[in-house]
Amino acid sequence: xxxxxxxxxxxxxxxxxxxxxxxxxxxxxxxxxxxxxxxxxxxxxxxxxxxxxxxxxxxxxxxxxxxxxxxxxxxxxxxxxxxxxxxxxxxxxxxxxxxxxxxxxxxxxxxxxxxxxxxxxxxxxxxxxxxxxxxx
Amino acid sequence: xxxxxxxxxxxxxxxxxxxxxxxxxxxxxxxxxxxxxxxxxxxxxxxxxxxxxxxxxxxxxxxxxxxxxxxxxxxxxxxxxxxxxxxxxxxxxxxxxxxxxxxxxxxxxxxxxxxxxxxxxxxxxxxxxxxxxxxxxxxxxxxxxxxxxxxxxxxxxxxxxxxxxxxxxxxxxxxxxxxxxxxxxxxxxxxxxxxxxxxxxxxxxxxxxxxxxxxxxxxxxxxxxxxxxxxxxxxxxxxxxxxxxxxxxxxxxxxxxxxxxxxxxxxxxxxxxxxxxxxxxxxx
Numbered sequence: 465x466x467x468x469x470x471x472x473x474x475x476x477x478x479x480x481x482x483x484x485x486x487x488x489x490x491x492x493x494x495x496x497x498x499x500x501x502x503x504x505x506x507x508x509x510x511x512x513x514x515x516x517x518x519x520x521x522x523x524x525x526x527x528x529x530x531x532x533x534x535x536x537x538x539x540x541x542x543x544x545x546x547x548x549x550x551x552x553x554x555x556x557x558x559x560x561x562x563x564x565x566x567x568x569x570x571x572x573x574x575x576x577x578x579x580x581x582x583x584x585x586x587x588x589x590x591x592x593x594x595x596x597x598x599x600x
Numbered sequence: 601x602x603x604x605x606x607x608x609x610x611x612x613x614x615x616x617x618x619x620x621x622x623x624x625x626x627x628x629x630x631x632x633x634x635x636x637x638x639x640x641x642x643x644x645x646x647x648x649x650x651x652x653x654x655x656x657x658x659x660x661x662x663x664x665x666x667x668x669x670x671x672x673x674x675x676x677x678x679x680x681x682x683x684x685x686x687x688x689x690x691x692x693x694x695x696x697x698x699x700x701x702x703x704x705x706x707x708x709x710x711x712x713x714x715x716x717x718x719x720x721x722x723x724x725x726x727x728x729x730x731x732x733x734x735x736x737x738x739x740x741x742x743x744x745x746x747x748x749x750x751x752x753x754x755x756x757x758x759x760x761x762x763x764x765x766x767x768x769x770x771x772x773x774x775x776x777x778x779x780x781x782x783x784x785x786x787x788x789x790x791x792x793x794x795x796x797x798x799x800x801x802x803x804x805x806x807x808x809x810x811x812x813x814x815x816x817x818x819x820x821x822x823x824x825x826x827x828x829x830x831x832x833x834x835x836x837x838x839x840x841x842x843x844x845x846x847x848x849x850x851x852x853x854x855x856x857x858x859x860x861x862x863x864x865x866x867x868x869x870x871x872x873x874x875x876x877x878x879x880x881x882x883x884x
Contacts, residue, residue: 508658
C-alpha cells in the first residue's frame, strides 16, 4: 500500500514538473522563431494550436543543433591543438574557431549522417589547401 | 542597394525565405557556442540538417496522432516522436516499453537544456507577410468574394464554398440554387396557380405540395381481357379493384379509362384479332 502511494506521489511530482516546464516555455524564447517552426510543422501535417508545444519542438531542434555544433567545436579544437603543438609561433593567429565541413562531417558521423565532399580532380596537389599549410 | 535587397527578398520563394531564416538562427547558435566564422557550405549543411530534423519530428508526431485517430497532436505524440528519432542512438529508459511517455528521459533532458542554456532569441523580427495582403485565390475572374487562405494550402486545390446570403454574394437571379427555385414553385402550386410554359403555352396543372397518401395493391389475377391490376369491369363505370383504396380523383379517372380500354381489348382477343405484342403497357 505504501509502495503504491509512493509510486502515485512520484507520478504526480513528475507530472507537475512537466506542467511547470511547459509553463516556463512561455517565458523562454527559443532561437528558432515560432512562425518558422509553425511553417515547417504545417508542411509536415502537424496541427496544434498550443504555443507551448510549438516551443517544445523549437527547443528540441535547438538542442539538436547545439549538440552537433558542440561536437564539431570539440573536433575543431582538437585539430587546432594538434597543429599548435608543432607550430608554436603561430599560436595567436589560430585561436579563431571556424566551422568547417571536415569538423562537421566528423561530428555528424556519430549521429549516423554521412556528410562528405565529393571527390574532384585538381591541377596540383596543393590546390584547395589552406594558405598556412601551402607554405610548406 | 536597399532597393535591390528588397527586390531580392520579394523574389524569394516560401522555402527559400524559411531556409534563410533558419540559417540565421543556426549561425546564432554556432556563434553562441564559440565559433567566430563558418564556411558557407558547412553552415548550409547544418541548416539543412536542422530543417530536416524539424520536419521529421513533426511528421512522426503527426503520424502518431493520426494512428490514434486524432487530427491534433499533443505532448504524448511529441514525446513519442523524440524517442523515435533518438532510438538509433539510444537514450536512458529506451528498453522500458511500458514506461509512461510523460516520464521520458528526453523530456527531462530538454528541461535541463532550457535551465542551463542562456536565452538566445532570434536576431531580427521576421517580416511576415500578413494574410490580408495575400492575393485572393479565386477560380472565377469576376468573383466578388475574395477567398483568402493560408500559404500551406496548394493553389491547385479548389476554393472553399462561399457562405452567405444571396444579397451578400450578389448571385444573379439565374444562378439561384435549385432548392430555392423548387421551393418557390411549390409555394405557387399551393396557392393554386397555373404555370404557363413559354414554349407550349398550355395550362399545366401543378400537383399540390401536400397530397393525400395513396394506397393500392397490385394483384396478378388475370381476368378475361384484363392485364395487370385486379379490376372488375362494371357497367356503371366504377372500376375499383377489390383491394383498391383510391382517394385521388385523377387516379380514379385514369383507372376507369384503363378499364374501358381493357374491355375493348378483351373483346378483340375474343374475336382473335388482338396480338400480344400490341398490348399497351401504359397504365395508371
